[in-house]
Structure formats: structure tokens, C-alpha cells
Amino acid sequence: MSEKIRELPKEQRPYEKCLRDGEQALSDAELLAVLLRSGTRTKSALGLAGELLSATQSTAFPGLPGLIHMSVQDLTALPGIGEVKAVMLKCVAELSRRMASAIARPAMTFDQPVTIARYFMERLRHEEQEHLYVLTMDNRNHLLGEYLVSLGTATSALVSPREIFLEALKQRALGVVLVHNHPSGDPSPSLCDMEITERIFEAGSIVGIELLDHIVIGDQKYYSFREQGLIKENDI
Numbered sequence: 199m200s201e202k203i204r205e206l207p208k209e210q211r212p213y214e215k216c217l218r219d220g221e222q223a224l225s226d227a228e229l230l231a232v233l234l235r236s237g238t239r240t241k242s243a244l245g246l247a248g249e250l251l252s253a254t255q256s257t258a259f260p261g262l263p264g265l266i267h268m269s270v271q272d273l274t275a276l277p278g279i280g281e282v283k284a285v286m287l288k289c290v291a292e293l294s295r296r297m298a299s300a301i302a303r304p305a306m307t308f309d310q311p312v313t314i315a316r317y318f319m320e321r322l323r324h325e326e327q328e329h330l331y332v333l334t335m336d337n338r339n340h341l342l343g344e345y346l347v348s349l350g351t352a353t354s355a356l357v358s359p360r361e362i363f364l365e366a367l368k369q370r371a372l373g374v375v376l377v378h379n380h381p382s383g384d385p386s387p388s389l390c391d392m393e394i395t396e397r398i399f400e401a402g403s404i405v406g407i408e409l410l411d412h413i414v415i416g417d418q419k420y421y422s423f424r425e426q427g428l429i430k431e432n433d434i
Contacts, residue, residue: 212244226262227251233290238278246278259324266291266324295320308339308375308410315413315420322379322415330378332362334371335410342369348378357394359401366407374402376412385416387423395423 208214212228221229230247237243253276254264265273265287273284298320307313314333322329330348333341347361366374376398378391387395391414399409411424423429 206242206244233286234283241278250276250279263324266295267326308335308373311411311413311420311422311425314375314377314411315415315422318377318379318413318415319418319420322377323383323417325379326381328378328381330357330376332366333375333377334366334369335373335375336370337372339373339410342371357398359398362398363401363405363407367405371407373408373410374398375410377415378413379415383417383419385414385419385421387412387414387421392428395429399429 212224212231215228216224216232224232227244227247230250231243234243234246237246241249250265250273251261254260254262254268257264257267259267268287270281270284270288273279273287274281279287299317303317318331328348328350329346330350331344332347333344336342343365345365347365348357362374362376376395380386391412395409395412398412402409409429411422411429413423414421
């Protein structure tokens with residue numbers, strides 16, 4: 199689209215459309231065009247936004263999710279995207295993740311695994327490596343803290359009971375929840391996931407810190423070991 203946005207009829211310009219109809223009325227390309235603000239000498243911001251989205255179509259994450267996976271270097275390799283626009287796009291992507299987590303956090307409770315899954319979903323579902331987090335809980339199952347204990351390969355997250363419980367002991371936690379993602383998008387637990395869960399459960403019984411759940415994050419799906427009856431109440 200070589201036509202400049204200012205040359206479009208006023209009712210078709212993304213900025214004016216947002217003011218008139220609300221941001222929900224804008225297409226993905228129009229939203230990006232508002233953020234980009236300007237195009238190049240040969241294409242409008244709307245045309246540049248369309249090319250950005252087109253560049254993601256051949257990837258594993260077509261559309262807006264593809265922009266999350268593109269690095270600053272990937273973005274600046276596209277004609278019309280300089281360092282300033284690339285950094286802005288990456289910051290917007292990170293803001294969207296943090297906003298999703300902030301909205302989900304107040305409702306997060308151990309006894310409803312779906313609330314924990316929602317808290318981590320946007321943070322983890324697009325990651326290309328496995329990230330294993332530990333949530334520490336007090337005696338009322340209130341969240342004390344969260345920390346990353348393993349950044350693994352795309353197929354496994356290698357952890358040890360020592361890594362899991364060292365910080366939990368410092369925080370005087372009485373329970374922990376494991377959360378990790380599957381880059382494939384399928385949250386079904388692997389044999390490795392089963393073994394890790396059993397090992398951490400047994401170690402927790404010894405140190406007096408209960409493994410409350412192990413939640414696997416997929417793409418808009420999750421798997422809870424406790425919901426599936428694979429973690430029982432620990433008599434500690």
C-alpha cells in the first residue's frame with residue numbers, strides 16, 4: 199500500500215477510526231500502523247504494518263504472535279523498520295505479557311490451577327525453550343514468591359530438588375507449585391515431567407515442604423498434575 203495514510207479518506211485512517219469507533223474496531227494491521235506512526239517514502243504505516251504481519255506467515259507463529267518471537271535484529275532486517283521502531287515493537291510485546299500477568303495475579307490461588315495457568319499463559323506459551331518456575335506458598339496457600347530455576351532445551355527442563363527447595367526454605371514456605379511450559383504447545387506431560395514431579399514430591403516429604411501441584415503450560419491449554427489425580431495430599 200503506497201498511498202499515504204493522510205491521503206486516505208478520514209473515516210479509513212486508523213487513528214481517526216480508533217477515536218470514532220474505539221480501539222477494538224481496528225484490525226491487527228491498523229493497530230500496528232497507529233504504533234508505527236510513519237512508513238517510508240514508498241509505503242504508508244498501514245502498508246508497513248501489513249508487510250510486518252506478512253513476514254510472520256511462514257513461521258511457526260503467524261500473525262501478531264510472530265512479532266513476539268522476532269528479535270530486534272529480525273525486525274530491523276525488514277525494509278522500513280529501523281532500530282527505534284523495532285525496540286518499540288518489542289517493548290509493546292513485553293508490555294502485553296506483563297499486563298496479562300498483572301490482570302491474572304489477583305485471582306491466582308493454588309486450589310484453582312486454572313488461575314495459575316492464566317497468570318503464566320502469556321508469559322510462557324510463546325517461549326521456544328522450557329522455563330521452569332517455582333511458586334512458594336505459605337500455610338494458607340498464599341503466594342510468597344516466584345523464581346525461575348531452570349531454562350532448559352525445547353524438550354526438557356533439567357532440575358534438582360536442591361534447586362527447588364533452597365529458596366523455598368529461605369522463605370519458610372510450606373508448599374511449592376512447579377510451573378513449566380512446553381514449546382510444542384501440547385501440555386501433555388512427558389516421562390521426564392513425571393519423573394521430576396515424583397522426585398520433587400518425595401524430596402518435599404523429607405524437608406517438610408509439600409509439592410502442591412505441577413502445572414504444564416501449552417498454547418492456551420494447561421495440564422495440572424493435581425487435577426489429574428497424579429499428586430495426592432502429602433502427610434507432612
